[in-house]
Amino acid sequence: MSGRVIVITSGKGGVGKTTASANIGVALANTGASVCLVDMDIGLRNLDILMGLENRVVYNLVDVVEERCKLRQALVKDKRMPNLNLLPAAQTRDKTAVDADQMKKLCEELKSMFDFVLIDSPAGIESGFQNAIAGAEEAIVITTPEMSAVRDADRIIGLLEARKDEITQYRLVLNRLRPKMVANADMMGVDDVLEILSIKLLGVVPEDEDIIISTNKGEPVSGTDNTRSGLAFRNIARRLRGEEVPFMDLEAKNDTWVTKIVNFFNPVRV
């Protein structure tokens, strides 16, 4: 088996890398693929909390790299889906605990075991980011519709483009979009962001309180029905698997008739 190694990155912190990693991981596993989530945010690990697996972590990525345990011992199996695994980061170490060559080797090994290897990159463009992209072949760039996040995403895309030989494909996920604010011209819309970044769109995730609830519960929304954000992440997973999924209509509730007409001609898409 040779799986796909996809890094999830953003440059700016707090735009939803880890949330997206967890949700896309769960959604991919729901389609039947075997998935391994790799937390590369060494020293600031969070992915295990979002997955609700914090209490099951015994060994971590640094233990594997430093050969204190076998890779398979460090993998934490998800409590809901057996085909979803997590390789947690070390919390008592820092970004210098691993290097790019070790990550490449690790990704090669994981690739032979799983259909999808999703790497949750740390914020920033320093060594942590460089290590996270070292073994990746594809990238998902996450941004929110804010000037600063888009600026940082642009910087990241530049860095990814410089490694065209290794990273063959990179696509955008626009996170935390508020259709109502876009309609009122108070927020950048999908087209505005794409205009700047000129990058292929993988999905749009609306702002959703359910994300906060699910994060605190340790149950990613994409595993549960009836949430708009969960549906958006499931669509992203299907697109990753090569399906053509139409972008869904993301109309704001309580529209006035004016905005309804505006949206009719200029629909916001998920």
Added chain:
Amino acid sequence: MSKIAIISQPDQGVLIDVGGCASMQEAVSHLSSTLQVSSQFWKGVNVALNLGDLELTSTQVAHILALAKGVGVYPYQVFAQQPLTRGALLEHGVILGDGKPMTLPAMTIKVPENPQEDEWVDESVNIDEESTVTVFYEPSENQLITEDVPSDGPEAQVDFAPKAETSPPSTSSPKSEKTEKNSKSAKAKEKVEGSVHAGVMYLRQTLRSGQSVSHQGHLVIIGDVNPGAEVVADGDITVWGALRGIARAGVGGNNDAEIRALRLQPIQIRIGESFARSPDKNRLHYDNHHGPETARVVDGKIKVFKFNPQF
């Protein structure tokens, strides 16, 4: 190898190991944060220092020694591999350590491993739920005794009341009373037969996420152990505060070790070869707790009891 390690052993004092650092700057930053965070801890402690493979000039060595001196630490010996560093140390009159510095105790946690390739998925679960995991906070087995503490009458209260109210300044009787009481308490003290354990590490500090303390012997922490922090000891672990991170007591196979805390709310605890983890729901609220509790191994499983000072 971690950037900095603090290892303490009963007979050898404490070793500060910065041998994992790649550069002088790194070593200095780790060293200064470690020394300053717990400066009270270093008082009267034999400290050794391991510089590992760092190549340091005389001025750099002086810098490090000054840093230690600032918090009252005078390393009784320093380990170094590089000739340049060793020369510089000798220049400053520091005693070089012979041989290898002490190392962390090896931790053995049994994790199942399956040689059969095709069945590995099941074995990748690193915790065997059925056999070893006890979920915390099932009702404690010991009932909390709520009897009133017997009082010694009005005499005993004198001790706790402000002096000005109870003891007039120029009378001799309270003095004799006092001496009597002192001798009483001294007698009571003689009766106490504590286990004399040299290797107790006493740390007055809250451990935050990412921080870890390891000790060969009993470990006492006055402060909280936050989620993401880790405390490791081959004896007991006592937290005068909330234990919310990971605690491993009895490392090296001591199944009689205990973990106790005023608020026992850990993510994981391990005692000897046993393992327990918190319930699967992420914890949002930490204010509901069960009071002081002790975790110990009973029949190969970790169980949590209300703290009851009757051993």
